[in-house]
Amino acid sequence: MKAKVGVYVCECGPNIASKVDLDRxxxxxxxxxxxxxxxxxxxxxxxxxxxxxxxxxxxxxKSNGFTHLVLGACSPRDHNKTFIGVCKKTDLNPYxxxxxxxxxxxxxxxxxxxxxxxxxxxxxxxxINRVLYQSSLFEKQLDIDPDVVVIGGGIAGIETALSLAGxxxxxxxxxxxxxxxxxxxxxxxxxxxxxxxLALIEEKIEKVSANPFIKVFLESSLESIIxxxxxxxxxVKSKNGNTDIKAGAIVVASGYGxxxxxxxxxxxxxxxxxxxxxxxxxEMLKEHGKIMTKSGKEPASxxxxxxxxxxxxxxxxxxxxxxxxxxxxxxxxxxxAIKVTEFHKGLCMPDxxxxxxxxxxxxxxxxxxRIQKITxxxxxxxxxxxxxxxxxxDFDMVILAPAIVPSEDTDSLAELLEIPVSETGFFQEMxxxxxxxxxxxxxxxxxxxxxxxxxITDSIxxxxxxxxxxxxxxxxxxKIVPEVKVTEVLEAFCTGCQNCLDVCVYGAISYDESxxxxxxxxxxxxxxxxxxxxxxxxxxxxxxxxNPQLYQEVREAIR
Amino acid sequence: MNDTERSAARMRSPEGIRGSLxxxxxxxxxxxxxxxxxxxxxxxxxxxxxxxxMNDPAVIESASPVxxxxxxxxxxxxxxxxxxxxxxxxxxxxMRPCEIRAGIELMKLNQVHFDxxxxxxxxxxxxxxxxxxxxxxxxxxESFGKMIASGRPGEENxxxxxxxxxxxxxxxxxxxxxxxxxxxxxxxxxxxxxxxAELLDAIxxxxxxxxxxxxxxxxxxxxxxxxxxxxxLSAAGExxxxxxxxxxxxxxxxxxxxxxxxxxxxxxxxCYFDSEVSKKDPDFIFEIAEKxxxxxxxxxKVMFHAGRMTHMSLSCVSCGFCTDACPTGxxxxxxxxxxxxxxQPTFEYIAGKNNGxxxxxxxxxxKELPLVHEIVKSAEGEEGSDE
Numbered sequence: 001m002k003a004k005v006g007v008y009v010c011e012c013g014p015n016i017a018s019k020v021d022l023d024r025x026x027x028x029x030x031x032x033x034x035x036x037x038x039x040x041x042x043x044x045x046x047x048x049x050x051x052x053x054x055x056x057x058x059x060x061x062k063s064n065g066f067t068h069l070v071l072g073a074c075s076p077r078d079h080n081k082t083f084i085g086v087c088k089k090t091d092l093n094p095y096x097x098x099x100x101x102x103x104x105x106x107x108x109x110x111x112x113x114x115x116x117x118x119x120x121x122x123x124x125x126x127x128i129n130r131v132l133y134q135s136s137l138f139e140k141q142l143d144i145d146p147d148v149v150v151i152g153g154g155i156a157g158i159e160t161a162l163s164l165a166g167x168x169x170x171x172x173x174x175x176x177x178x179x180x181x182x183x184x185x186x187x188x189x190x191x192x193x194x195x196x197x198l199a200l201i202e203e204k205i206e207k208v209s210a211n212p213f214i215k216v217f218l219e220s221s222l223e224s225i226i227x228x229x230x231x232x233x234x235x236v237k238s239k240n241g242n243t244d245i246k247a248g249a250i251v252v253a254s255g256y257g258x259x260x261x262x263x264x265x266x267x268x269x270x271x272x273x274x275x276x277x278x279x280x281x282x283e284m285l286k287e288h289g290k291i292m293t294k295s296g297k298e299p300a301s302x303x304x305x306x307x308x309x310x311x312x313x314x315x316x317x318x319x320x321x322x323x324x325x326x327x328x329x330x331x332x333x334x335x336x337a338i339k340v341t342e343f344h345k346g347l348c349m350p351d352x353x354x355x356x357x358x359x360x361x362x363x364x365x366x367x368x369x370r371i372q373k374i375t376x377x378x379x380x381x382x383x384x385x386x387x388x389x390x391x392x393x394d395f396d397m398v399i400l401a402p403a404i405v406p407s408e409d410t411d412s413l414a415e416l417l418e419i420p421v422s423e424t425g426f427f428q429e430m431x432x433x434x435x436x437x438x439x440x441x442x443x444x445x446x447x448x449x450x451x452x453x454x455x456i457t458d459s460i461x462x463x464x465x466x467x468x469x470x471x472x473x474x475x476x477x478x479k480i481v482p483e484v485k486v487t488e489v490l491e492a493f494c495t496g497c498q499n500c501l502d503v504c505v506y507g508a509i510s511y512d513e514s515x516x517x518x519x520x521x522x523x524x525x526x527x528x529x530x531x532x533x534x535x536x537x538x539x540x541x542x543x544x545x546x547n548p549q550l551y552q553e554v555r556e557a558i559r
Numbered sequence: 560m561n562d563t564e565r566s567a568a569r570m571r572s573p574e575g576i577r578g579s580l581x582x583x584x585x586x587x588x589x590x591x592x593x594x595x596x597x598x599x600x601x602x603x604x605x606x607x608x609x610x611x612x613m614n615d616p617a618v619i620e621s622a623s624p625v626x627x628x629x630x631x632x633x634x635x636x637x638x639x640x641x642x643x644x645x646x647x648x649x650x651x652x653x654m655r656p657c658e659i660r661a662g663i664e665l666m667k668l669n670q671v672h673f674d675x676x677x678x679x680x681x682x683x684x685x686x687x688x689x690x691x692x693x694x695x696x697x698x699x700x701e702s703f704g705k706m707i708a709s710g711r712p713g714e715e716n717x718x719x720x721x722x723x724x725x726x727x728x729x730x731x732x733x734x735x736x737x738x739x740x741x742x743x744x745x746x747x748x749x750x751x752x753x754x755x756a757e758l759l760d761a762i763x764x765x766x767x768x769x770x771x772x773x774x775x776x777x778x779x780x781x782x783x784x785x786x787x788x789x790x791x792l793s794a795a796g797e798x799x800x801x802x803x804x805x806x807x808x809x810x811x812x813x814x815x816x817x818x819x820x821x822x823x824x825x826x827x828x829x830c831y832f833d834s835e836v837s838k839k840d841p842d843f844i845f846e847i848a849e850k851x852x853x854x855x856x857x858x859x860k861v862m863f864h865a866g867r868m869t870h871m872s873l874s875c876v877s878c879g880f881c882t883d884a885c886p887t888g889x890x891x892x893x894x895x896x897x898x899x900x901x902x903q904p905t906f907e908y909i910a911g912k913n914n915g916x917x918x919x920x921x922x923x924x925x926k927e928l929p930l931v932h933e934i935v936k937s938a939e940g941e942e943g944s945d946e
Contacts, residue, residue, distance in 0.1 A: 493828050497668040502921040516643060534920065536870045537827030538834060547836050555843060 003038040005128055006064055008057065009072035009120075010048040012103055016073070019107035021117040025072065028121050032128060040128070041066070049079045054086050061090040068131040069097040072124050075104045093136035095484070095544060100127040126557030133549045141479040142523065144230035145248040148470055149174065151222060151413065154182020156448025156459040157253035158204050163467035165213035168476035172245050173208065173216045174236055176409070180216060181205050182255055184456050188285035188330070201456075217243070221409070222416055225250070226507040228524055229443030229473070230480045248474040249443045251466050252417065252427060254409055256449035258402040259309035266375045267308055267400065273378040274299070274397045278320070281327055281399055291334060291397075299338060299396035302331055303381055305374060306344040309403035315424050317453040320401035321348045325358055327399060328366045341367045341393070343374055343383060351457070376400075404453035418505050419444055426452050437466040445469060485527040485544040491517045493539035500531035500540060567737070567747040568764035575707060576681060576738045579746045580624040580653060583679070583736075587651050588619060592761045593677060597636060597652040599626035606696050610636040612650070624653040625681060627703035628692040632880050633658030634823035637671050645674035653679045655686070656730040657878035660911025661823035663731060664874040667918050670826045677758055681736035681746075682728050682777070685713040685721030689883050710739055712780060720879020720892045723788040728777045731913035734758065740776030747773055792900055795893040805861050808894060811887040812864070814857035818881035818891045824871040832863045864891070868898050873919055875899035876911045905930055 009025055011017035022044045029042045041064055047053050048071065061069060069092060071083055076099045087094040102120040110116035146169045150157045153175030161171040173180065185205065189198055208214050223237040234245045258277060261269040269275050274293045276284070285291060293299050304324045310316060324342055331338045347368070349355050362368060373384040382392035406425040414421045419439040420428040427446040430438035437445045447462035448454060454462070487508075494517035501509050501518065508524035509531060511517075518539070520531075532542045541547075572578025584596050595614035600622050602609050608626040610633065613619050633654040640646060654662070659678050665671040684706045692699040699716070706713040712727055721727075729735045733755030738746040747770050750756035759766065799808045816833065819825045831837050839858065848854035872895060881891035903910055906919035 495668075495670065495826055495828055497670060497826065499668070499918075499921060502917070536831075537829060538831050538836065539828070551836075559846065 001067070003067045003132055004065060005038055005040050005068045005070060005131065006060060006066040007040060007042040007070045007072070007124065007128060008048060008060070009042075009044045009102065009124075010053070010074070011044060011046050012074060012107075013047060016103050016107045019110070019113060019116050020102055020120045021113060024117050025121055025124065029124060029128070032125060036129075036132075038128075038132065048073055049082050054082070057083070057086050058089050061087070061092050066092055067096065068092075068128075068134070070124065070127045070131055071097070071099045072102040072120060072127075073099055075101045093138075095137040096131060096134050098127045098131045098134065100124050122557045122559075125559065126553040126555075129556035130549055130553035133546075133552045134544065137484045137543055139481045139484050142230065142482050144474055144478065144480050145232075145246045146474045146476040147172065147245075147247040148249045148251060148474075149232070149234050149236075149245060149247045150251045150253055152182070152253035152255050152407075152448070152450065153177075153180030153208075153216065153218075154253060154255045154448060154459075155184045155201060155204075155456050156255070156450070156454075156463045157182070157251070158208055159460045159463035160251045160253060160447055160467055161214050162204060162207055162211070163464055164470060165211050167213070169213065169474075171211075171214045172234075172236070172247065173214055174220050174222060175216065175218050176221055178218055180208060180218070183279065186279065186286065187282045189326070222413065225416060226524065228441075228482070228506065228526070231523070232443065249445065249470045250417065251463075251470075252413065252419075252439075252444065252446045252450050253448045253463070254413055254450040255407045256404045256453065257407050259313065259405050261308050261400050261402050264309045264312055266373075267305075268377045269400065270378075275376075275378060276397070276399050278323055278327060278399060278401050281330070285330060291331060293397055297396075298335060299331075301339040301395045302341070302397045302399060303376075303379075303393070303395040304328060304340065304342040304399050304401070305376055305381070306342065306401050307403075308400045310345075313403045313405065313424070315403075315453075316348055317401075317404040318348060318350070319404070319453060319455040322351075322354055322357070322455070324399075324401050325361050325366070328361050329364075332361070332364050332366065336365070339367075340365070341369055341395075343369050343371050343381065345372070346370065404449065407450065410450065417441065417444055419446075424452070426450065437462055437469060443473075482523050483526050485542065486522045486525040487520050487527060487529070487531055487540050487542040488522075489518050489520055490539050490541060491515065493537050494518055495537055495539070497536075499534040499536070503530040503534045505530065566766045567749040567768045567770050568759060568766045569745060569768040570736075570748055570764075571745050573744060575710075575744055576736060576746050577623070577625045577707060578744075579738075579748075580679070580681060580736055581622065583748070584619055584622060584624060584651065584653065585616070586762050587677075587758070588614060588616070590762045592758050593651040594648040595650050596622065597633075597640070597650050598622045598624045599653075601626075606693055612636075612640065614648075624679075625707065627687045627699055628689055629655065629658075629686045629878075629880070629883070630689060632661055632821065632823040632878060634661035634665055634671065637662045637676065638665055638823075638826070641672040641674075641676065642670050645672050647675075649675045649677070651677045651679060653681070654732075655683045655878075656680050656726050656728065656732075657683075657724070657876050657911075658823070659730050659732050660726060660876040661874075661878060663911050663913045664824055664876065664918075665826065666913070667921075668826055668874075677734065677754060678732035679734045679736065680730050680732035680751075682712075682739045683721075683724070684709075684711070685717030685724070685727070687716055688718050691716065708743070710741060710743065712739065712784075718879045718883055718892075719890065720877055720882060720896065723784065723791050723896070724877060725781050725784045725788055726876070726911065727784070728781070730911060737770065737773050737777070739773065739780065741773055788896075788900075792893065792897045795890065795897045799894055799897070802861075805865070809860045809864050809889060811889050812857075812860045813887055814860065814863070815886060816863070817884040817886065818864075819867060821880040821884040822867075822871065823878065823880070824874045824876075825867065830867075832859060832866065864894075868895060871895075872898040872902045873906065873908060874910045875903075901934070905934060 009022050026042050030040050045053055080099050084094040087097050100123050106116045106120040148164050149172045150160050151174050153173055161173050165171045184201055217236050217238055220236050220238040223235040225234045227233050230248045232247050236243045261267045306320055306324055328340045331340050349358055370386055371383040375382050379395045379398050384390055419441055422428040427450050429436045439446055445466040447466045448459040496516040498511055506524050506526055508521045510519050512519050527542055529542045532540045570579040587593050595612055596619055597612050599608040600611040607630050659680050662671050666673055687699045687703055702716045733752045735749040735751050736746050737749055747768055750759050799805050819830055875895050877896040879892040885891055908919045
């Protein structure tokens with residue numbers, strides 16, 4: 001049968017049309033059928049991704065009876081799925097279509113219109129040659145598991161669990177310590193209204209215990225995980241042994257830790273001194289109801305030192321300014337006579353209400369001292385003021401705000417889950433501004449301070465956001481379509497060296513001992529091609545990215 | 560095993576190392592420490608040697624554990640025996656250090672399994688080039704015999720790869736026979752692994768010899784060799800610099816793929832360059848020919864060698880089989896060793912070591928990325944200065 005290839009170039013409004021000479025493409029491309037036994041139909045259209053454009057394309061495919069389709073348009077990241085959807089409305093298998101990016105790759109980066117047009121033509125020629133070597137692929141549908149595993153029983157994990165748990169969705173909450181609640185349950189009170197907030201957290205903890213759809217694993221950790229969105233298989237390690245869990249999504253809420261003040265050269269911190277971290281003050285207050293020195297007296301003067309370890313870590317921990325002012329209020333509430341000095345390097349007061357809180361405390365006599373440098377040795381503090389003048393002072397008590405760092409399990413969790421961590425050591429989100437709760441693996445989300453330093457409010461935002469994503473992606477009873485462009489093993493070529501097992505990041509490949517060859521689990525495989533690249537003998541073939549397909553595209557493009 | 564604690568047994572034979580090794584094989588089988596032996600035996604026509612797996616004492620009697628030539632890389636024989644896992648029989652394999660190192664690389668690629676193998680290595684004087692041997696076996700036997708008797712590595716009538724070999728002595732085998740610089744007729748039997756030590760105990764060889772003198776002899780030879788290797792390979796590097804250098808180096812290639820067939824590391828069932836996928840369409844070839852004005856056949860000469868290089872240079876043990884097998888005399892081993900001496904240090908990897916370190920491409924380390932980048936940059940810089 002003679003191939004009939006439809007080639008449609010999109011003007012993308014002025015985006016492509018003003019930078020690439022589409023009429024020249026229309027004149028040039030048909031010459032291809034002179035040496036290729038194909039029939040080409042080449043046309044242009046205003047905006048293919050518009051509703052009219054999609055209808056137009058659908059009609060064109062149907063009326064022309066195309067065997068293959070090539071679009072010259074935008075990045076496949078933008079609209080590949082759109083046009084796959086169009087193909088699906090016709091008899092044309094979507095894997096016999098190819099989108100060629102003549103916008104980002106040509107129109108937007110090449111100022112010279114003629115050169116941009118030439119490049120677009122060579123790309124399109126490559127694409128036309130490639131589709132001829134593509135094969136139809138057929139999608140499968142898979143049942144999903146709506147259950148969710150939440151790692152970490154702090155406030156972010158609790159909120160995620162409560163938002164998701166229900167009749168048709170069980171939540172497995174894995175907590176490494178002996179009780180849920182996390183660090184916020186160790187606080188004496190919450191911002192901005194003291195007192196009441198803490199009771200709300202207690203209430204949430206109780207709701208978790210009472211919820212029949214939430215199963216809490218205490219003193220437990222993640223042992224292993226394989227699978228993908230909708231079908232994860234997880235092993236949880238507890239004191240009494242391992243539990244196998246099936247779940248559709250995983251939410252990482254592993255929380256944070258505090259930097260050791262001693263890791264900063266400008267600070268000292270020892271048992272014998274009246275030097276405390278902010279968290280120790282919260283605990284002291286919760287336990288004894290009062291802030292006291294080690295000798296059991298009320299301190300007459302207290303220094304609150306912000307930004308401990310900030311320079312070493314290279315980021316602002318975001319929440320310390322607020323809680324340090326909260327600690328100042330504890331002290332002032334305890335006795336107005338306590339002299340409170342806050343040493344800071346510029347205040348971070350991002351939320352509504354923060355500023356007025358700061359102002360109110362300044363009015364109550366808390367001294368806010370902005371400094372350039374500070375050295376703290378026990379309760380002795382020396383500093384350099386903003387004008388460069390040195391100063392020093394001795395206090396009864398020093399309270400440090402150590403930088404917030406990723407919790408100690410972050411790296412091992414990242415390795416198990418195979419999701420990346422960022423330069424700061426916190427988990428790396430998919431996109432900092434536009435996709436903050438997703439990770440590089442579909443179905444694994446990161447919330448709370450595991451993502452970056454966060455207060456309780458933001459942790460709850462994140463938890464609810466992740467819950468929202470899961471609620472819309474994992475609908476009980478609905479099916480998902482696994483990747484079609486997976487890799488297959490050509491057994492006759494496989495020597496069983498198992499290189500592919502090592503490089504597969506999805507755990508999709510296993511080794512068949514009796515045959516001595518590798519086996520790909522097509523449901524788990526995402527078609528990333530790592531194994532394809534690692535196989536010296538060409539025993540692996542990634543569908544839709546086969547050697548002949550790539551070769552024919554490149555060959556024609558550089559002809 | 561710690562080097563400082565290393566002590567060895569001593570064996571003597573009027574026929575030197577060859578006699579001692581031969582005796583050792585017989586004792587090991589006699590005492591039931593192993594079931595069979597894998598070693599070279601001279602072929603009946605007396606113009607070559609073959610790997611023979613044997614347990615018949617009469618056949619073992621005819622074995623030549625230290626053969627003057629290497630017609631087939633020993634690692635390939637090991638692969639045939641163990642590629643599907645350990646066999647029933649416990650085998651004592653006597654091999655040159657480069658054969659054992661290649662075997663270790665194949666083990667990392669799951670093509671060789673050492674579970675039932677006892678590896679015996681020896682101070683290797685080098686091997687006679689195969690073509691030289693075939694042309695005049697008598698002369699080759701004589702010159703090799705003298706080389707062995709001298710108790711020093713050979714300098715003449717050996718393969719070019721042997722002349723610049725720095726891993727000619729103890730490797731990660733189980734038992735090593737050291738005799739360089741030791742009194743004539745005498746050899747140290749050094750246990751390298753736990754398994755080796757157990758076998759020496761089982762056959763009742765007392766370990767009371769001190770080997771410090773031998774060790775310093777080996778290290779002084781190695782220093783000289785390292786110098787020679789660096790000089791030879793950097794000269795080779797100069798010759799193959801840039802694409803033109805590579806094209807020139809392989810201009811004589813007839814595309815027989817002998818180098819690949821004899822290479823112990825090339826373990827693919829079928830080489831990509833022998834596959835249908837690699838064959839270009841005739842119309843494409845015509846097109847290129849038209850553009851260039853001419854076309855040389857066979858095609859893909861440099862592509863084949865460069866492709867093979869990317870696949871195996873990290874595991875290359877510089878055994879020199881490729882050069883030995885090249886019918887047109889291309890110094891393939893020199894070129895590949897030059898590359899190996901760049902790629903392996905990049906990943907802090909030494910091919911042929913059995914220290915639990917996986918093949919570099921099977922693990923990813925972030926720190927390697929900038930390193931590779933630097934090497935590429937410096938290579939580009941060199942290219943740039945050529946222009």
